[in-house]
Amino acid sequence: MQKETDNIYILVIIAMLGSFILVISFILLLYRSRQKLMLQREKERINELEYQKALLRSVIESQEAERTRIGRDLHDDVGNALSNLHIITERFFRSPYNASGFSDFQLSVKSIVADTIKNVRNISHNLSPEILTLNSTSEAIEDLCHTVNQSDNIQLSLQNHASQTLDQLELNSSLSVYRIIEELITNTIKHAGATAITLTFSVSPSVLTISYADNGKGLTQQPERKKGRGLYHMESRAELLNATLVFPDQQQTGFAVLIEIPI
Numbered sequence: 001m002q003k004e005t006d007n008i009y010i011l012v013i014i015a016m017l018g019s020f021i022l023v024i025s026f027i028l029l030l031y032r033s034r035q036k037l038m039l040q041r042e043k044e045r046i047n048e049l050e051y052q053k054a055l056l057r058s059v060i061e062s063q064e065a066e067r068t069r070i071g072r073d074l075h076d077d078v079g080n081a082l083s084n085l086h087i088i089t090e091r092f093f094r095s096p097y098n099a100s101g102f103s104d105f106q107l108s109v110k111s112i113v114a115d116t117i118k119n120v121r122n123i124s125h126n127l128s129p130e131i132l133t134l135n136s137t138s139e140a141i142e143d144l145c146h147t148v149n150q151s152d153n154i155q156l157s158l159q160n161h162a163s164q165t166l167d168q169l170e171l172n173s174s175l176s177v178y179r180i181i182e183e184l185i186t187n188t189i190k191h192a193g194a195t196a197i198t199l200t201f202s203v204s205p206s207v208l209t210i211s212y213a214d215n216g217k218g219l220t221q222q223p224e225r226k227k228g229r230g231l232y233h234m235e236s237r238a239e240l241l242n243a244t245l246v247f248p249d250q251q252q253t254g255f256a257v258l259i260e261i262p263i
Helices: 002-094 099-127 137-149 163-167 171-192 229-240
Strands: 155-160 196-203 207-214 244-246 255-262
Touching: 002 099, 137 155, 137 163, 137 171, 137 196, 163 196, 171 196, 171 207, 171 229, 171 255, 229 244
Parallel strands: 155 196
Antiparallel strands: 196 207, 207 255, 244 255
C-alpha cells in the first residue's frame, strides 16, 4: 500500500514537472515569437521611414530641379532677350535718326518682345499648365498626347474610358495626374529608345486606373530594387493622390506601370 502511494506521488511529481516544463516551453516559445514579431515590426517601421525619407528627398530634389530649370529658362530665354533688346535700344539711340533705321528698330523690338512673351508663357505653362484651367483634364491629356505625336520618332496611342471621372477631379488631383503622365512620357522619350507608347484610362466604381506601356528597352532592374529619380518623383505625386504604382512583370523589352487611384 505504501509502495503504491509512493508511486502515485512520483507520478504526480513527474506530471507536475512535465506540466511545468511545458508551461516554461510555451512561455519561451511565446516570448521568442513576440520578439520576432517586434523585430519584424521594427524592421517594417525602419523600411517605411526610409521610404518616406526617400520620397521626401525626391520631392525636395524635384523642387530644386524645378527652381534650377526655371532660373535657367529665365536666364537663357528672357534674360538674353532683354539683353538683346537693351543692346538694340542703346545702338538705336546712339545712331543718327533715319526712317529706314527706325523701321528696322521697330521690327527688331517687336520680334524680341513677341519671343519674350512666348517664352514667359512657356515657363508659366510648365509651372502650372494653363490648359488645365481652360480645358477639362481629358482635353489637357489629349493635347499632351497630340504634342507627342507631332514627332516622327514616337507615336502615342490614347484610350480614355474614364473621361467623366477624370474631368470631375479637383484641380490639384488633375495636376498630379497630368504631371505623372508627363513624367512617364519624358522618361520614355529620354531613356527608353521607344517608338510607341500606349496610355489607357479605365474606371471601376472605386478605382481610376491608368495603364502606361512603351516598347523601349525597359528596366535593367526591378523597380522595387533600384529606383531612379523619375520613379520616386512619380511615387511622391502618387502619394498625394493616395494612389499606388503597380509594376507588372517587366519583360526584356518595354516598360509598363499601372497607377490605381481611389475615387
